[in-house]
Amino acid sequence: MPADKFDIAIIGGGIVGLATALSLAKSRPDLRLCVFEKEALIGEHQTSHNSGVIHSGIYYAPGSLKASLCVKGVGAMISFAKENGVPFEQCGKVIVATREEQRPRLRALFERGIANGVPGLRILNRTELLELEPHAEGLEAIHSPTTGIIDFRRAAEVMAEKFKAGGGSVETMAKMVSAEHTGSELVLKIGRMEIRTKYLINCGGLYSDTIALMLGVEPGVRIIPFRGEYYLIRNEKRHLVKNLIYPVPDPDLPFLGVHLTRTVDGKLEAGPNAILATAREGYRRSDWKTGEFLATLSSPHFWNMARRYWKTGILECYRAVSKRSFARELQGLIKGISEDDLVDGPSGVRAQCVAEDGTLVHDFKIVEGPRSIHVVNVPSPAATASLAIGEYIAGLGIKSYDERT
Ligand SMILES: Cc1cc2nc3c(=O)[nH]c(=O)nc-3n(C[C@H](O)[C@H](O)[C@H](O)COP(=O)(O)OP(=O)(O)OC[C@H]3O[C@@H](n4cnc5c(N)ncnc54)[C@H](O)[C@@H]3O)c2cc1C
Known part of the structure; x- marks a missing residue:
C-alpha cells in the first residue's frame, strides 16, 4: 500500500466508485484519494455482469x-x-407492445421519455417496426435511437487508469472489514492493514448496506440480491435480431423485463430474469452463503417484499426452471426462436435496495453519515449514468468533506 493516510477513501472499485474517484481527482487534485477494491481486478461484479446497454x-x-x-x-x-477507445455502438432499440392492453403503457412510457428530454424518440406503427426489426412481433413500438451497447468493464478500467495517471491510488485485494471513528478521522481495517482517512465514500454495490452499518450509519434499507440469468441465442438465429428488442415493462417493478440484446463482442443475449439469490455474489444457482441468506430471510424488508410481490416471484422462479416458458416469453417478442436455440449464458446479481415496508426502491439512493457518504441504491441504469453519478457524489462528498475538515 503506497500510504496509510488519505483524505478520502472510496470503497468499491466498480464503475460507480471509479467514476466518483475520477471526478474527485479532477475537481480536487490536492486531496489524497484511494479506491479500495476487495477483488484482484476492478469491475468484477455488477460492472461486468450486466446487459451492456447504454440506456x-x-x-x-x-x-x-x-x-x-x-x-x-x-x-x-x-x-x-x-475519447478512450472503449468499444461501443449507438445502435438504437425498440420497445414493443405485443398486446392491445399494452398500448396505453407504451404511450405513457413515450410521454415519460419526452418529459425526461430523451432525444429522437418516435412511435412506430407495425410496418415501421418491421423495417427496423423484420422478425419482431408487436402492434406498435417506441424507437429510441440514442440507446447503445458498450463494454462497461473496459470503461471502468479506463477510469481507473486515468485516476491513477492523475495521482490517485487503486488498491485491489483490499477488503474493508471494519471502521472506527476517532475524533477527526476514520480508522479503517483493510484486510490486515489499518489506514486512516478523513472521509469515506461507500460505493460497495451488493455490500453497500453492510458497509454503511460498519460506519454506524443505518441506511434504512437493505440490499436483497436478485440474480438475472441470460441465455445466448445460437449463431444460426442471431440474424433474427438487428439490435435491441425490449418488452413494455411492469411499471411496479424496477426491472425492464426479459429482452434481446446484441453485445459489443457480437453475441445475442436473452434475459435477464430476476430471482432471489442465495448469496450476494451468487452467480450460479448452487452458490450459497448461509450467513448472507439467513440475514436476508431474517429481515422485515424481505418478508414485506415477499408479501407484496409473491405472484411475480413465483412466475419468475417458474420461468427460471422452465426453458420452455422462457422461450415462450421470447416468442412474444420475435418470430422464429425455439427452446433449442437457447444456450445457457452468463448471469449477474442486482443489488436491489428494499425499504422496510417491502417496497423495491426505484430511484438512486444516497445516504450521508458523519464523515461518510453511502451510495446504497444505484441499480440499472447506473452503469450508463456512472460518470454523471460520480460527478454528483463527488460534489456532495467535497462539500461535506470541506465542512468537516
Ligand atoms: C443483470 C444486470 C443487468 C444490468 N444491465 C444494465 C445495463 O444494461 N445498463 C446499465 O446502465 N446498467 C445495468 N445494470 C446495472 C449496473 O450494472 C449497476 O448499476 C452498476 O454496475 C453499479 O456499479 P457499482 O460500481 O455500484 O457496483 P459494482 O460493480 O458491483 O461494484 C461494487 C464494488 O465494491 C466492491 N466491494 C464490496 N464490498 C467491499 C468491501 N468491503 N471492501 C472493498 N470493496 C468492496 C465489490 O467487489 C465491487 O467491485 C445491470 C445490472 C445487473 C445486475
Missing part, C-alpha cells in the same frame, strides 16, 4: 435522480468511450 433515460420517473443522471450520463459515457 437513453425513457423509463424513469420525471424529476428523479435516475432520470436526470441517466440522460446526462448517456452523453458523458459516449464522449468518454469515443
Whole structure:
C-alpha cells in the first residue's frame, strides 16, 4: 500500500466508485484519494455482469435522480468511450407492445421519455417496426435511437487508469472489514492493514448496506440480491435480431423485463430474469452463503417484499426452471426462436435496495453519515449514468468533506 493516510477513501472499485474517484481527482487534485477494491481486478461484479446497454433515460420517473443522471450520463459515457477507445455502438432499440392492453403503457412510457428530454424518440406503427426489426412481433413500438451497447468493464478500467495517471491510488485485494471513528478521522481495517482517512465514500454495490452499518450509519434499507440469468441465442438465429428488442415493462417493478440484446463482442443475449439469490455474489444457482441468506430471510424488508410481490416471484422462479416458458416469453417478442436455440449464458446479481415496508426502491439512493457518504441504491441504469453519478457524489462528498475538515 503506497500510504496509510488519505483524505478520502472510496470503497468499491466498480464503475460507480471509479467514476466518483475520477471526478474527485479532477475537481480536487490536492486531496489524497484511494479506491479500495476487495477483488484482484476492478469491475468484477455488477460492472461486468450486466446487459451492456447504454440506456437513453425513457423509463424513469420525471424529476428523479435516475432520470436526470441517466440522460446526462448517456452523453458523458459516449464522449468518454469515443475519447478512450472503449468499444461501443449507438445502435438504437425498440420497445414493443405485443398486446392491445399494452398500448396505453407504451404511450405513457413515450410521454415519460419526452418529459425526461430523451432525444429522437418516435412511435412506430407495425410496418415501421418491421423495417427496423423484420422478425419482431408487436402492434406498435417506441424507437429510441440514442440507446447503445458498450463494454462497461473496459470503461471502468479506463477510469481507473486515468485516476491513477492523475495521482490517485487503486488498491485491489483490499477488503474493508471494519471502521472506527476517532475524533477527526476514520480508522479503517483493510484486510490486515489499518489506514486512516478523513472521509469515506461507500460505493460497495451488493455490500453497500453492510458497509454503511460498519460506519454506524443505518441506511434504512437493505440490499436483497436478485440474480438475472441470460441465455445466448445460437449463431444460426442471431440474424433474427438487428439490435435491441425490449418488452413494455411492469411499471411496479424496477426491472425492464426479459429482452434481446446484441453485445459489443457480437453475441445475442436473452434475459435477464430476476430471482432471489442465495448469496450476494451468487452467480450460479448452487452458490450459497448461509450467513448472507439467513440475514436476508431474517429481515422485515424481505418478508414485506415477499408479501407484496409473491405472484411475480413465483412466475419468475417458474420461468427460471422452465426453458420452455422462457422461450415462450421470447416468442412474444420475435418470430422464429425455439427452446433449442437457447444456450445457457452468463448471469449477474442486482443489488436491489428494499425499504422496510417491502417496497423495491426505484430511484438512486444516497445516504450521508458523519464523515461518510453511502451510495446504497444505484441499480440499472447506473452503469450508463456512472460518470454523471460520480460527478454528483463527488460534489456532495467535497462539500461535506470541506465542512468537516
Ligand atoms: C443483470 C444486470 C443487468 C444490468 N444491465 C444494465 C445495463 O444494461 N445498463 C446499465 O446502465 N446498467 C445495468 N445494470 C446495472 C449496473 O450494472 C449497476 O448499476 C452498476 O454496475 C453499479 O456499479 P457499482 O460500481 O455500484 O457496483 P459494482 O460493480 O458491483 O461494484 C461494487 C464494488 O465494491 C466492491 N466491494 C464490496 N464490498 C467491499 C468491501 N468491503 N471492501 C472493498 N470493496 C468492496 C465489490 O467487489 C465491487 O467491485 C445491470 C445490472 C445487473 C445486475
